Amino acid sequence: MHKITRTDTASPIVALSSVHKSFGALKVLDGVSFEVNRGEVLALIGRSGSGKSTALRCIDRFETIDSGEIVVCGHRVSDPKLDLRALRQDVGIVFQSYNLFPHLTIEENIILAPCSVKRIGKVEAKVQAKQVLAQVGLEDKLHQYPEQLSGGQQQRAAIARSLAMQPKVMLFDEVTSALDPELTGEVLKVIEALAAAGMTMVMVTHEMGFARGIADRVVFMHRGKVHETGSADVLTSPVTPELAQFVGTGL
Amino acid sequence: MGGSLNANHLMFLGYGALWTIGLSLIGLLGGGIAGFIVALCRISPSRIVRLLSAGYVQLIQGTPLLVIMFLTYFGLPALGVTVSPLMAAGASLTIFVSAYLGEIWRGCFESVPKPQWEAAEGLALSRSQRMMKVILPQAIRIATPPTVGFMVQIIKNTSLASVVGFVELARSGQIINNSLFEPFLIYTIIAVIYFALCYPLSRFSHRLEMRGGPARIELEAA
Numbered sequence: 001m002h003k004i005t006r007t008d009t010a011s012p013i014v015a016l017s018s019v020h021k022s023f024g025a026l027k028v029l030d031g032v033s034f035e036v037n038r039g040e041v042l043a044l045i046g047r048s049g050s051g052k053s054t055a056l057r058c059i060d061r062f063e064t065i066d067s068g069e070i071v072v073c074g075h076r077v078s079d080p081k082l083d084l085r086a087l088r089q090d091v092g093i094v095f096q097s098y099n100l101f102p103h104l105t106i107e108e109n110i111i112l113a114p115c116s117v118k119r120i121g122k123v124e125a126k127v128q129a130k131q132v133l134a135q136v137g138l139e140d141k142l143h144q145y146p147e148q149l150s151g152g153q154q155q156r157a158a159i160a161r162s163l164a165m166q167p168k169v170m171l172f173d174e175v176t177s178a179l180d181p182e183l184t185g186e187v188l189k190v191i192e193a194l195a196a197a198g199m200t201m202v203m204v205t206h207e208m209g210f211a212r213g214i215a216d217r218v219v220f221m222h223r224g225k226v227h228e229t230g231s232a233d234v235l236t237s238p239v240t241p242e243l244a245q246f247v248g249t250g251l
Numbered sequence: 252m253g254g255s256l257n258a259n260h261l262m263f264l265g266y267g268a269l270w271t272i273g274l275s276l277i278g279l280l281g282g283g284i285a286g287f288i289v290a291l292c293r294i295s296p297s298r299i300v301r302l303l304s305a306g307y308v309q310l311i312q313g314t315p316l317l318v319i320m321f322l323t324y325f326g327l328p329a330l331g332v333t334v335s336p337l338m339a340a341g342a343s344l345t346i347f348v349s350a351y352l353g354e355i356w357r358g359c360f361e362s363v364p365k366p367q368w369e370a371a372e373g374l375a376l377s378r379s380q381r382m383m384k385v386i387l388p389q390a391i392r393i394a395t396p397p398t399v400g401f402m403v404q405i406i407k408n409t410s411l412a413s414v415v416g417f418v419e420l421a422r423s424g425q426i427i428n429n430s431l432f433e434p435f436l437i438y439t440i441i442a443v444i445y446f447a448l449c450y451p452l453s454r455f456s457h458r459l460e461m462r463g464g465p466a467r468i469e470l471e472a473a
Binding site: 060062085086088089091092093095097099100101102103112113116117158161162165 | 366367369370371372373374375376377380384385388389392
């Protein structure tokens, strides 16, 4: 391994080094290292149980790690004295099950965190809510409740809710896995637009075609290890037999 | 001794019924406030707080309300603290209700899906913000039917206050019976009044359950 000296602005947004994590006797992360630079889109792929979702959740400290180090936007995530709320203001996370708050309208969902965490005035927050909803193509759903929206619309609203906090990096945890192919498309388009706008993103995905089209870098995880990594080309010409088999069965 | 049931007796019973309602409200209010604190303690991040509150719930749920009444009314004076029947009955009910409502509400907090807690955490909301703005509004919806249902238990359990000399519905029935000696008639009237207080609540609770909570009704009405 060789180290490249970087200036401060060029230091990675997300950096994992030799991260180990077990759930009881089960080793889920076995020395995982990767970096994500500013503006980069990283796709985390692998079979179910390969540790990719756990790795993603560790970045936002939804899981604590046993050893190794994670640094995200300058926050040492592995530090027990970490300011969790500061970390989470810099990191946006979108889940497979959308997790909009059902008792609030879409607008209320979006302005909740900016108003209560960043202490932005309601008027300003509402203007911003309109902007982020326009970004995901849902400006007309401002006053609807989540249950009145389709799955794809709910997921886009959830992305808008994250964007309203102006995160420096977005994490996507299998955000299209609960959607049928038609609705998947509309969500992927939104993510594509975000990537084009220069958002730094880490996404766990099963959409190989999408990963190929959007990812600057692909990390293939296998049995808790980074098994193969490279540009999106590794998906078409994999080196290791495991990745070959994985993308082979994915077709 | 003797005589027949007259308007004065019925007035007396009505007065007793009012105290039954009053004592129930004291139990609901006091027990509700204490129960909310118990519920928060039961899901506290601190292990010690969780264990202590779980112990409290186990202790109270394992003790008959009658014994709690005896302890506060006869036990405390032995320690030099005098309490009136109302205070003893109110305090006992509050303790009793807090353990049960605390446990019911803990279940309601925990039945708000875990991803909702995580989504709130991911948005950098503080613990109290997550509680007040995300979890509590959803938990209240879930909690309303069982809470209304539990009010029936509170009303029925106030009858135990008669043993510490508190004149509520059951005790006023006993007193009238002591002079008229018409137990079947009088206790039938008492039973009917209890039923008239409890049945509408049971129905209401059931209806709330079918409708999926009060918020849903408001939404449909809007």
